[in-house]
Amino acid sequence: MSLLSRFYGNNKVNEALVFYQRDGRFPHGILLEGEAGLGKKTFAKRIAAAAVCTGAGEKPCGQCAHCRKIEKGIHPDVVTVAPEEGKRSFKKEQVESLRSDAYIRPNEAARKVYILCEAQYMTVQAQNALLKILEEPPAGVMFILTCDNRFKMLETVRSRVVTLALEKVSTEDAVSALMERDPSLDAEKAERAAVSASGNIGQALRFLADEKYAAVMEKADALCVKMEKSDRFGILQELSFFENDREGLIRCLMQMRQLLAQNTKDTFGKKKERRYRILPLQAAKVLAIIEQGEEYARQNMSMPLLTTWLGAGIGSAFEE
Template sequence: MIGFTSFLSNHTVVQTLKRAVQPGGRLNHAYLLHGTAGTGKKTLARIFAAGLLCTAEMDRPCGECTACRKVEKDIHPDLIVVRPPEGKSMITVDQVRALREEVHLRPNEGRYRVVLIEGAEKMNISASNALLKVLEEPPPYLVFVLTADNRTLLPETIASRCICLELCDVSPLQAEKWLVRQFPDEDPSVIDEALFCGGGNLGRCAGYLKKDGAAAGFQMAVKLLQSLATGREYDVLEALSPLDGDRDAFIRLLTDVDRLAAESAKAAFLPQSRVLSLVPRFSPTRAIQVRELGDDLRSRLTLNGNLSLLLGYYCAELRNIMERTV
């Protein structure tokens, strides 16, 4: 059942959105939910949309009225969802132009029309400019909810018109409780593996258990870091071969590599840590350099940079980091 109570942690963000949808609440015309992939931005955006369209007198979204159910099933006529088309990596200007036509129609059933733009940083410049026109002077019944993994890739002209709310990972303990509740039939040792793979990132933990490629991606990251330690170029390329032109898988790999390097740097203070049985020891400086390289690559990949060139660049830069004495 859709509702704010099911959303873990991120208390301030949840309260801000919850208050805004109650009767008499202060509602802005645009919100930007940003934070690492897997922190629940799309889930929270939908709960918020349900709150805006819910027909209950209070405690919106109630989760039980027809409007709430329609939002949950993605069939509410006043909820418009925009995301990159199937098989494409960017939101196009044509999609935003079509949206601009549509938002001039008044709500069908609810008090508002809600526009949910998933992966807003994937709009190219013309799409952003087209959106800006309607963001600047929206009809009074329109509420925008944008989600973005990386806020810095969104033009400031767009971000500055939104209430920006950042979502973070939850604590490992909260993640464990959540996984046990969501996957009651799963073996505890498998839950442990998922937690090790995803840390406090619920999306990655759940992905591991749903076998959506998160586990394979994590293994690829482990193999990549192991092969860097051997210094053999062939090993590095072989470790990355399963990526096979998959941009999203590359972005996920960067996050796994960042996290493993950071955990390895922390392991000096945590003798029980399992991470050193998998990957070489990283100094804090090296882990930071890996993170900065990952941030750079994530931005370029999101902005449609050439995949194979970026892969080659990533391997070369990782080797440079490993060869420097730090």
């Protein structure tokens, strides 16, 4: 995805960026919040580019030397730090080395930007180290944190940054975003991916790229459809797909939880458009069963037993 391609939905964060770049003043610290797949890293890069871009007019211009280097990931003044590969820990040492670097003048740009990915994995010590810089940031230095949930950050850190929440987009916008990336994409397939991912473009891309993942996602949707029809036999039939696939079942249950939570949210949302005719109370009952099912799956309960247990439990949640 290029720096200039449209960032769908998310009016509030887009507007914030327009405001900062027109004003020429960026906050010292920005926290981008949102679940995986919503484009936090892409948007962090875009803010960084807008902050150092030297093009005329709207920033980032995508054309100047700064924008081009950021696009390629080789700008010396835009530094990305993330938890060590595969690890879920972001250590104090990583923040401290960056702290000494932050006091060195930028090489090429007017300011330095540090992008700290997955800040939710920062240890308390790492967050406290970061706090010291946020309290007295060297002139022109900017920090952009990405995080799945702002409440995983210390209150003291949160109070020093501007939090911008990235959101899922409408199905229509998700389809447009997918088609923009791959104009040869079949429209119906794009729609299925967008619906299955409930407007999470990253998840929709994975749906398109990974057949097995797509199959699991479609099963989760099919199960919710069978639920709204109180189709007990249908539910069992869909679940039997996973009789030899424990990992797949766990992923399917996780996806069902997401779909149901989204559905309940939509029930009370502005548009009142929900995908399944499932009442919040029914959703709550099923959620409890699904959570228990996930637990059983992780405890190695036999798969035939588990799918039968789930089928019976989910079915009974829909009885009057």
